[in-house]
Amino acid sequence: MDFDWSVIWQALPELLKGARLTVLIALAGLAGGLVIGAAAGLARAYGNAVLNAIAFIYVELIRGTPIIVQVMFIYFALPILANVRINPLAAAIMAIIINAGAYIAEIVRGSFLSVHRGLREAGLALGLPFWKVLFYIIGPLAFRRMIPALGNQFIVSLKDTSLFIVIGVGELTRQGQEIMAANFRAVEIWSAVAMFYLIMTGALTLILRLTEKRMRIL
Amino acid sequence: MSIVEFRKVTKRFGQVTILDQVDLSIEPGEKVVLIGPSGSGKSTLLRCINALEEINGGDLVVDGISVKSSGRMVRMIRQEAGMVFQQFNLFPQMTALENVAFGPRRVRHEPRQEARKQALEMLAKVGLADRAHHYPSELSGGQQQRVAIARALAVKPKLMLFDEPTSALDPELRHEVLRVMQALAEEGMTMIVVTHEMAFARKVGTRLIFMEGGKIAVDGEPRELLANPQNPRLKEFLQHVA
Ligand SMILES: Nc1ncnc2c1ncn2[C@@H]1O[C@H](COP(=O)(O)OP(=O)(O)OP(=O)(O)O)[C@@H](O)[C@H]1O
Ligand SMILES: [Mg+2]
Numbered sequence: 001m002d003f004d005w006s007v008i009w010q011a012l013p014e015l016l017k018g019a020r021l022t023v024l025i026a027l028a029g030l031a032g033g034l035v036i037g038a039a040a041g042l043a044r045a046y047g048n049a050v051l052n053a054i055a056f057i058y059v060e061l062i063r064g065t066p067i068i069v070q071v072m073f074i075y076f077a078l079p080i081l082a083n084v085r086i087n088p089l090a091a092a093i094m095a096i097i098i099n100a101g102a103y104i105a106e107i108v109r110g111s112f113l114s115v116h117r118g119l120r121e122a123g124l125a126l127g128l129p130f131w132k133v134l135f136y137i138i139g140p141l142a143f144r145r146m147i148p149a150l151g152n153q154f155i156v157s158l159k160d161t162s163l164f165i166v167i168g169v170g171e172l173t174r175q176g177q178e179i180m181a182a183n184f185r186a187v188e189i190w191s192a193v194a195m196f197y198l199i200m201t202g203a204l205t206l207i208l209r210l211t212e213k214r215m216r217i218l
Numbered sequence: 219m220s221i222v223e224f225r226k227v228t229k230r231f232g233q234v235t236i237l238d239q240v241d242l243s244i245e246p247g248e249k250v251v252l253i254g255p256s257g258s259g260k261s262t263l264l265r266c267i268n269a270l271e272e273i274n275g276g277d278l279v280v281d282g283i284s285v286k287s288s289g290r291m292v293r294m295i296r297q298e299a300g301m302v303f304q305q306f307n308l309f310p311q312m313t314a315l316e317n318v319a320f321g322p323r324r325v326r327h328e329p330r331q332e333a334r335k336q337a338l339e340m341l342a343k344v345g346l347a348d349r350a351h352h353y354p355s356e357l358s359g360g361q362q363q364r365v366a367i368a369r370a371l372a373v374k375p376k377l378m379l380f381d382e383p384t385s386a387l388d389p390e391l392r393h394e395v396l397r398v399m400q401a402l403a404e405e406g407m408t409m410i411v412v413t414h415e416m417a418f419a420r421k422v423g424t425r426l427i428f429m430e431g432g433k434i435a436v437d438g439e440p441r442e443l444l445a446n447p448q449n450p451r452l453k454e455f456l457q458h459v460a
Binding site: 118119121122123126129132140144 | 324
């Protein structure tokens with residue numbers, strides 16, 4: 001068969017639109033996931049029994065179920081349970097937030113607890129409240145240690161957005177699917193879609209490498 | 219008034235009693251050297267003073283504040299009682315200067331420039347003005363420990379606690395740390411030092427305490443005790459460390 005470049009050229013505007021939506025879902029989802037993940041991770045590491053238990057149940061619930069089930073639940077079940085309307089884009093972003101949040105919680109917990117206990121004692125011994133010890137001393141060290149695992153999670157979540165094809169969000173994979181259904185050029189379209197994902201994950205990897213280089217891991 | 223007062227202090231880890239109804243008063247200006255076999259409770263006693271360990275019985279009053287008071291009051295105690303650890307515990311992401319300026323800046327809330335100035339003075343005092351911009355990983359053990367001393371001093375404590383400050387150091391690096399500690403003692407700082415350095419105890423100490431099994435077994439004048447130990451276990455202990 002011939003690889004017809006003009007097919008890709010024609011599909012480009014639609015694919016770009018999809019890619020933009022993919023980036024939007026991933027960015028918004030990961031920003032929220034970082035907030036939830038930091039909170040749940042710190043609750044796991046330092047919280048009292050109640051906070052710890054809540055965070056633990058959340059993490060286990062999310063890690064124990066497929067993300068596609070989670071998004072189906074948010075999009076189809078939640079509206080029935082809570083009597084609200086949720087649009088597909090909001091459901092997609094919410095799914096990434098709660099899904100990435102659970103994995104990020106474990107990353108946060110592990111990296112904070114990996115910081116040598118002596119540093120925490122040194123900070124407390126100066127007369128600082130514990131939250132300041134976390135903020136000024138442990139946090140910056142833990143953050144450096146998180147970067148590789150966090151980068152991995154970012155890439156996984158970015159690719160997970162392709163699953164939202166099932167709720168009809170017009171992200172990159174969905175756009176590819178629709179174009180292909182119209183022109184039947186599977187080879188060209190799926191090659192182009194794959195390239196788009198590679199460019200996005202490649203850019204992420206590059207950013208992470210640069211961040212890692214700037215911050216020595218201590 | 220005593221600066222540190224143990225009143226029947228008991229400390230347990232689980233079922234094990236580590237400090238057993240300890241009574242001890244320390245006056246301002248004293249240089250107390252704490253010795254004893256491994257596991258006798260020296261570190262625990264020191265760490266109870268700045269509430270890094272919570273006591274289970276009795277009361278412990280530091281500079282007029284009980285270690286059993288609220289978190290805010292406990293932080294006041296910690297600001298009055300600087301601590302130096304065996305493993306230095308410098309903040310690795312900060313330079314020597316930033317480590318030392320950290321207390322003035324974040325604990326005493328000095329403006330940045332003022333904190334920096336005080337930190338430089340402290341570093342000069344421990345002989346490390348020229349290493350201000352080095353990270354801990356770029357300093358020798360002796361230099362790291364001197365930075366740690368400067369960091370504790372920068373908070374302007376009334377009392378300094380040292381937990382085996384030279385044990386992690388090669389013998390040739392110990393004297394530089396001991397010299398800084400001696401200079402501090404000569405300035406009149408109240409000090410409680412857990413150490414195996416008997417020469418330091420003899421030269422700098424004004425009081426020697428020998429701990430055994432969570433109790434204070436011997437408490438007296440260092441030169442006398444070291445020259446002529448009456449307690450047989452202290453005698454035996456001194457033979458081992460000498
Ligand atoms: N966090 C802890 N949990 C349980 N047991 C502890 C803890 N910290 C110390 N201990 C125990 O308390 C006892 C006294 O410990 P401590 O560190 O005060 O002894 P030490 O006199 O400083 O000994 P060393 O000379 O070895 O430093 C030891 O038996 C130790 O195992
Ligand atoms: Mg000890």
